[in-house]
Each structure stands twice: as structure tokens, then as C-alpha cells.
Amino acid sequence: xxxxxxxxxxxxxxxxxxxxxxxxxxxxxxxxxxxxxxxxxxxxxxxxxxxxxxxxxxxxxxxxxxxxxxxxxxxxxxxxxxxxxxxxxxxxxxxxxxxxxxxxxxxxxxxxxxx
Amino acid sequence: xxxxxxxxxxxxxxxxxxxxxxxxxxxxxxxxxxxxxxxxxxxxxxxxxxxxxxxxxxxxxxxxxxxxxxxxxxxxxxxxxxxxxxxxxxxxxxxxxxxxxxxxxxxxxxxxxxxxxxxxxxxxxxxxxxxxxxxxx
Numbered sequence: 612x613x614x615x616x617x618x619x620x621x622x623x624x625x626x627x628x629x630x631x632x633x634x635x636x637x638x639x640x641x642x643x644x645x646x647x648x649x650x651x652x653x654x655x656x657x658x659x660x661x662x663x664x665x666x667x668x669x670x671x672x673x674x675x676x677x678x679x680x681x682x683x684x685x686x687x688x689x690x691x692x693x694x695x696x697x698x699x700x701x702x703x704x705x706x707x708x709x710x711x712x713x714x715x716x717x718x719x720x721x722x723x724x725x726x
Numbered sequence: 727x728x729x730x731x732x733x734x735x736x737x738x739x740x741x742x743x744x745x746x747x748x749x750x751x752x753x754x755x756x757x758x759x760x761x762x763x764x765x766x767x768x769x770x771x772x773x774x775x776x777x778x779x780x781x782x783x784x785x786x787x788x789x790x791x792x793x794x795x796x797x798x799x800x801x802x803x804x805x806x807x808x809x810x811x812x813x814x815x816x817x818x819x820x821x822x823x824x825x826x827x828x829x830x831x832x833x834x835x836x837x838x839x840x841x842x843x844x845x846x847x848x849x850x851x852x853x854x855x856x857x858x859x860x861x862x863x
Binding site: 638639640643644657658659660662663666667670671672673681682683685686687688699 | 728729731732735736746749750752753754756757759760761763764782783784785786788789792793795796797
């Protein structure tokens, strides 16, 4: 059986930011659930690791959190993207796309293409 | 900029002793509750649903430790802890501490003194052709 790939260092933060960007304020479980769904269960995210990461993003000022009521009216901590976080997401998205494009070009090239 | 912000936040948390553990516990409990509900909707028995939810969350203690490490500055925390421990051990056996400190002080002092002499006489002699005869007429 093939093992599920671990999340690449740093990409989980990007996924969290993007999820919050699309869906608006979410609690930790909501974020974990979305990441799982979007990646179609290919990624093995140890859900607990999300919380230290959320705290780190909060310290960096990319997100803020506050208590709110969850779907079933219990207390839950909701995370929201800040303006700085949105800007960070944009630059990181651009960097990521650039890297992916460069790698894709390397994969496409064949021996006979080269002069 | 991001790094600095994070550092000062952690420094202020460290200085004020602000702890996020209570908050994390509450978040994890809510997380488990939601996942358990979802598992039960998927047809698991309550105990199995709870078990699977806990498995999916991973090692809670490790998460708590990492959360705490992010909240504060673990390096400085450990350093202070070690310093406190060192002082406590020194105070506990003052005689031994005194002997060790005196030995080290004498050792360092003697080494420095000898090196100073070597430095002045052998390595940097006076800048005359015959420094040994400097006082002679």
C-alpha cells in the first residue's frame, strides 16, 4: 500500500490561508475538514498539528481569532484572515505558481529540444 | 517583519506568563466533539466514533507541547530553568561550590598572568635592536 504523502513544510499554512480566504471565518475543525475535502483525502493531515500552526499564523498577524458559537451552539474559536494575511496569501500564491511553472517546464523538456 | 512581529508577541507572552493552554484544551475538546458527531452520522457506534476522532486528531500531548512552544520562547524558558537549577545546586553545597569556584578562579588567574608575561617578553619585545640592554649605558 502506498503511503499518503505528508504535507510539505510551509504548504499547510498556505492551504489554511486559502481556506479562510474562500470560506470566511472558520473554527479549527472546519479548516481541517475543508483541507481534507479539497485534497480529496490524499493528504494525511494530522489534525492536531493544525493548532500550533494557527497560533503561529496568529502571532505573525496573518489571522486573528475570537470566541464564537459553533454550528451546534457550543463555544468555538473562530479564525479570520486579516488584511496582512490576504496580502501574504497573494504573494505566496504568486511565488508558488512561479515555482510550479518552472518545474513543469523542466519535466516537459526532452533531449531533442535542446540545441 | 512577520518574523519580528511573531518574536515580540512571543516575548510578551513569555514576560507576562500568558498561557494559551486553556484555550487549546477547549478547542481540542470542541474539535473532538464535532468529529465524533460526524463519525456517528456516518454510522459508527458512539464509542467507535470517539475513538476514530481521537486517532484522527493525533497525539494530544505532542500538540499541546508544540502549541506551548509556539506561544512562548522555549529556548529562554529552558535557559532560565537551567540557571535556576544551577544556582540551587550551588547553594545546596556551599563548601564544594567554594572550592570549585576558587580552583577555577586561581586556574584562570594563573594562566592569564603567565600568558601576560610570555606575551610581553617573547611575543612583543620592546621595539629596539637590543631590548635586553635597554637600561644599560
